Amino acid sequence: MTGKKGRKKWPRVLALVFILMIVSACAYAFYVYNSLTSAVDTMQEPIQREKSEKREETITLKEREPFSVLMLGVDERQGDKGRSDTMIVLTVNPDLKSVKMLSIPRDTRTDIIGHGTEDKINHAYAFGDVEMAIDTVEDFLDIPIDYYIKMNMAGFKDIVDAVNGIDVTNETDFNMGKFHFNEGSIHLNGSEALSYVRMRKNDPNGDFGRQQRQRQVIQGVINKGASFSSLTRFDDIFAALGKNVKTDITFNEMMDIQKNYKDTRNNIQQLTIEGDGQYFGDIWYLIVPDEERQRVQGELKDHLGLPQ
Incomplete structure (x- = not known):
């Protein structure tokens, strides 16, 4: 009789364990959700800006429309908001299942809209x-910028560390600060990644080599952050993002x-825009020819589904 009673209890015990597992999973999911919404609230920084003249109608992400993002990497200093050391434009097209990533050289000479001057493009910030x-x-x-993401470069190392480092393929053997970077596949922690993207004086490709490394690190963070292994580190990731990133993308838009x-x-495709160096007075600028600018404009417009 005892054996029969014991056998009858097993389904109840298993059912109880199953229920407890479901409750635990729901509690964990709720905790993750709360942590994410808290981080997004901290990141939120809407801007006061009129609707872009480059777009006739406001885009709707629910309808899978192509959109663009300006990423600003800013070296913030105490008492000084700093300059945008990094300017990267992303265009995202869900039908083509691709992202185009363009790094704009910070020394590019152009009109600073709203300031009435020609200057280096990174001075606009x-x-x-x-x-x-x-x-x-x-x-x-000549394209609309739908959203922005601003990242504090000094705190960028926290984000790399939060995803437990990233792997990149280094094309140039070099030293930067206290670090040495071998040519080939290397693993970077946060401090190493920051030095890796900042080096340009010893790069044979100058600022273009630096842009390539910036794109490598950004793509590495995206890939690592989206991997299953990062789920166990979500708390560190959300904390690093909340502390170092500002954006006008809302929580619902992120979802x-x-x-x-x-x-x-x-499918992240990297674009480049090239020009020639030229001095104005004693200041060096990158001058982008009109035909080169139009080439890049056309590629980005096509990816956003905009008329040429």
């Missing part, structure tokens, strides 16, 4: 914050991007 940077990039590339555009991250 120093003159008029995110709004002036967006207006200037829109004018330079729409995750749902409707997730296939695009596996």
Whole structure:
């Protein structure tokens, strides 16, 4: 009789364990959700800016429309908001399942919209914050900038460390600060990644080599952050993002991007824009020829589904 009673109890015990597993999973998911929403709230920094003249209608992410993002890497200093040391434009097309990533050389000479001067494009942020940077990039590339993401470069190492480091393929053997970077496949922690993207004086390709390394690191963070192994480190990742990143992309828009555009991250195509160095007075600028600018404009417009 005892054996029969014991056998009858087993289904109840298994059912109880199953229920407890479900409850635990739900509690964990709720904890992750709360941590994410808290980080996004900290990251939120809407900007005061009129609707872009480069786009006739506001895009709707729920309808899987192509969109663009301006990424600003800013070296912030105490008492000084700094300059946008890095300017990268991303265009995202879910139908083509691709992202195009363009690094704009920081020394590029162009009109600074709203300031009435010609200057290095990275000065736009120093003159008029995110709004002036967006207006200037829109004018330079002749495309709408739908969103922005601003990253504190000094804190960028926290984000790399939060995903437990990244792997990149280094094309140039070099030293930067206290670090030595071998040619070939290398693993970078946060401090190493920051030095890796900052080096340019000893690069035979100058600022273009530096842009290539920036794109490598960004893509490495995206790939590592989206991997299953990073789920166990979500708390560190959210904390690093909340502390070092500002954006006008809302939580709901982030959820729409995750749902409707997730296939695009596996096909990131890197674009370059080239020019010639020239001195104005004693200041060196990169001068981009009109035909080169129009070539890049056309490629980005095509990817966004905009008329040429």
